Amino acid sequence: RKEVEQDPGPFNVPEGATVAFNCTYSNSASQSFFWYRQDCRKEPKLLMSVYSSGNEDGRFTAQLNRASQYISLLIRDSKLSDSATYLCVVKDNDMRFGAGTRLTVKP
Amino acid sequence: NAGVTQTPKFQVLKTGQSMTLQCAQDMNHNSMYWYRQDPGMGLRLIYYSASEGTTDKGEVPNGYNVSRLNKREFSLRLESAAPSQTSVYFCASSEAQGWNQPQHFGDGTRLSIL
Numbered sequence: 001r002k003e004v005e006q007d008p009g010p011f012n013v014p015e016g017a018t019v020a021f022n023c024t025y026s027n028s029a030s031q032s033f034f035w036y037r038q039d040c041r042k043e044p045k046l047l048m049s050v051y052s053s054g055n056e057d058g059r060f061t062a063q064l065n066r067a068s069q070y071i072s073l074l075i076r077d078s079k080l081s082d083s084a085t086y087l088c089v090v091k092d093n094d095m096r097f098g099a100g101t102r103l104t105v106k107p
Numbered sequence: 108n109a110g111v112t113q114t115p116k117f118q119v120l121k122t123g124q125s126m127t128l129q130c131a132q133d134m135n136h137n138s139m140y141w142y143r144q145d146p147g148m149g150l151r152l153i154y155y156s157a158s159e160g161t162t163d164k165g166e167v168p169n170g171y172n173v174s175r176l177n178k179r180e181f182s183l184r185l186e187s188a189a190p191s192q193t194s195v196y197f198c199a200s201s202e203a204q205g206w207n208q209p210q211h212f213g214d215g216t217r218l219s220i221l
Contacts, residue, residue, distance in 0.1 A: 004149060034209055043197060043212035044150070087149070094165065095140075095210060097149030 003027060004090050006098035014106055017078045021101045023088030024070045032091035033064055035073050037084045038100065044087055047073075078105045109133050113198050113213035120188045120220045128183040128216050130198030138201045139181035140165075140210060141173060143194040150197065156181055157203075188220045 006023045013019050033050035048055065050062040050071050061074040071090075075082055083105045088098035111132045120126060132139065137158045142150040142165075152165030156175040170192060172184045181200075185192060195217050199210040 002149075008147070032208075041215075043214045045212070046209045049209065094152055094155075095150075097142075097151075099147055099149045 002098075003096045004088055004098040006086075006088050006101045008099060008101060010102040010104055012104045012106060013078055015078055015080060017105075018074065018076050019078060019103065020075075021073045021086055021088075021103075022070055023072070023090075023098055024068075025088075025090040025096070026069070027090070027092045027096075028066075028069060030069075030090045030092045030096075033062075033071050034089040034091075035060075035062055035071075036087040036089055036097075038087055039084050044097075047086070075103075078103075080105050080107065111198055111200055111211055111213035113196075113216050115216060116214070117217045118219070120185075120218065122189060122220060124188050124220075125184065125186050126188065127185075128196055128198075128218075129180070130182065130213060131180045132198075132200040132211075133179065134200060134202075134211065135178070136200035136211075137178070137203050138208070139175065140199040140201075141171070141181070141183045142197045142199065143167065143192075144197060144215075145194050153183065153196075190220050192218065193220045194218060 035047040036044040037047045038044045054063040059076045085100040087100045114129045140155040141153040154173040159178045198213040201208040201210045
């Protein structure tokens, strides 16, 4: 079992749609959680940290469920510019990256 | 703002050749990291340096060596390149290695080994 698992997608959605990604992790001792965004042939960039109580940043909402060992990312009112691969990252002693979920937002 | 700078951006090597990938950060971060990214897989940690003067193995260290030259610079060396090392290499840095410290990435080195 991979330490961090994501649905690879691709998710193809129209502009304005709401889309949600889930990510599961295997190490119950993991302490920190992040979502990164990676554009094609570019470096990963931090999108947001994920806090235990859940957190929101504009159109993006992240949630953590420690009991079930998953985190989620919800994107509301999708924009064309949201098209990218979204990486789930879980930190125990090291940062552990999921393989990413690819999102394409279409006009 | 430069952030994390990697050189070169692209490189083609023959099997058995050696080369060093350079990384420098200007954010006064203590911790630096080298990852490789392969299709269908998450980034995998090769080596990291929690602070100046220290280096430790990550998940996939075989075939690589690193040097933390000073606080700013962290280089990755392939002594005898193999086709299995064809990948995209990312350097990253963070303020510290502690909890909830996000990492900031360079824009990658695309390495092909023939």
